Amino acid sequence: MGLLGGGDILGNGIYYHWYKGEMSDFTFRYYGFEWVHPLPEPFLSIFYIVGFLLGLAVALGWRFRITAPLFALAFSYLFLLEKAHYLNHAYLFVWLSWLLALTPAWREFSLDVRREPSEWSPVAPAWSVYIFPLLMGLVYFWGGIAKINYDWLIEAMPLHMWLQRRADMPVLGALWAEKTTAYVMAWGGMLLDLSAGFLLLHKRLRWLALGLLLLFHATNHLIFNIGIFPYLSMVLTSLFFAPDWPKRVVEWLAQKSWASRSMSGQLQGWIRGWKSRVASAHAEARPQRFWQREARYARPLILALVALIAFHCYLPLRHWAFDSDVNWSEEGHRYSWRMMLRSKQGGGNYLLVDRATGAEEIVLPYEHLNPKQYRKMVTHPDMILQYAHHLRDTRAAAGQDVAVYGRFRVRLNGRSRQEFIDETVDLTKVEWQWFGRKDWVLREGE
Template structure:
């Protein structure tokens, strides 16, 4: 039964149009990063970037190297859209985009992570087998069919993303609309809608609809009687997010996923009227069936497990941030912090208060006081820089206080712990992060 469900052939029109839209969107994302100053602020100006821990060897290219890097990625996006040397283009883009994601966290975004996952899938999908330069050059490649597992991989990935996002929203500061009010405060000067976004009734609508949309959109798109209504709801939801929160290509990428929920014939009629319909009910499992089942099962087990890891780590993820990333915990918190770093020369027992302006950009300074991995990494960076000058140091954090979602500031980091001597644990709690609530 599972074999027939996954390895029957269906019309490939949804995959073909998705490839075209996907390529155009990633090209716009990459070229946009060049012209909006994102590359300059995030990768060029900083003395060092806050990498994902363990990937410190991934560093931005010097000079104008990152502009060339993004230009190459944008051009690869166009090649993907055109289906030109598709396999090379999508693999190269996936590697380069993953590199950018891992080399900096200051501009972390869940959507960047999702783009890695979708790009990874596209490396294996036969998305260039029609309406592509590759198929035009090699007619033997051309086909109107694909295996149905292509559709169901996308559907399952989206179901995981939206479902975990909905579950994560079911907590106090979302259901009492506190976080929504905070998120909307920075939108007060928006033309026409700014004042409306400050109204309590709007916060209630956004809060309730945010949970309902995430929880129901995938089932509603799958069920034919509600599909069109769900699509227009999705259109409104994502355009609203694009206008209000200005989150790049993601709202339009999310809309592009809709093509996998409609009947292939509908997609063919809309976008490829000259394309022959594929109507056979052909079941022919490929030679790689067992490998595909094992690899897919392992992948989705990891996707199901990663967002749950914070439940097995001590204290509240909203406070500690441990297990937050790659868990689809989107738009859930607003953090601000106050912090001082004290460097102590072990040989001379001489202490110095660090001037953060000497090391960090303004955006990095917004992060450094509120996120424990940033704090630890900065301590390691100080240790490294002082070691290059022949000094053995300890690094202590003073007056560390954090406010989550506008609540009163509370002590965050233990001032007695030498962070330069601490190790980082990806799946364990760090005891130098003070408890979220007072202990008796």
């Protein structure tokens, strides 16, 4: 996970910062984390490089107790830096990185153990083994629940739209263009998500589930640009198997006759050398003392983990408490594993009215935001409100008191564009509310 996360940090720097240059003067920050700001150059570029190196250090188990929390902090900072870049897998990775920092993941095969064999331990607390597949099981299950809706199952939308865009793909293009393909993938994806976690718990059926999930994630990677999520999903899915499976795979490769003689010898020599390094009386006694010392933290830790699981069971359900369609209003969309469920496009502008003179001015946000920020903002009410407040505050700093009205139209799942924001509401007077339907956000077709 450290290597994937470090690669994601560096990839964001290479693609968005250095290649695309998509760093505008304004950033959409998460409510409650408005204090998170981009570092000035050259420190932001240095951050991307250091974040990658921290991920590499975590993967190798080098100074794990220091580098793992620092890596979690770095990835959290990257996540909080720009709301327009929100991805479900990035949110999941924030939780995973902090949980990983709490585990004794360095205590078997790591540079820390190579440096200090007394740190070696053949055992780990049960929670550190089960919490990661449990979280992945929740992602699969709630992702399946979210797919039980009219557009996805009855209309096969927006999946059919996305597949049609790949109709020019060699060999498979004609298959993607068929509406039947969209229905098969929509229903198959829903059923697989709902059953994956349960199938992976069964010792025999987990191989079937693994094969289906490999096909599922490979297809997603082929058709959609969804970053590291397919790779992360397979890493987490593999944790449903016995914890020592990587070591057994290495030993199996070393014993196979078809493996090259030099490779087999190197693997076997590496395994023997590692075992001899940690096979000492001191190393055998250390784990018992370590776990006796850590046992006093077991109860509060278990309570915290139960609260964490309850929290992740509540978030995907919270949109039912709102009198609105989550795919349209976005109320309850984030943090709920509603992945690749809707296609939304929009556009619009702001009307600024000077309260003193009545003079009107139209502000085109695409002239001041980068393309991704604009695409996300016009379909998300919270971001529309944030930018309206930004316009209010910048004009106030210049001595001008203005009213700001949003004029936006949005299209959901290929339907015609509809009014999205009530144009009669002065957004400078609206404060963000965490729960409940926003009256200034119109219903689809209203």
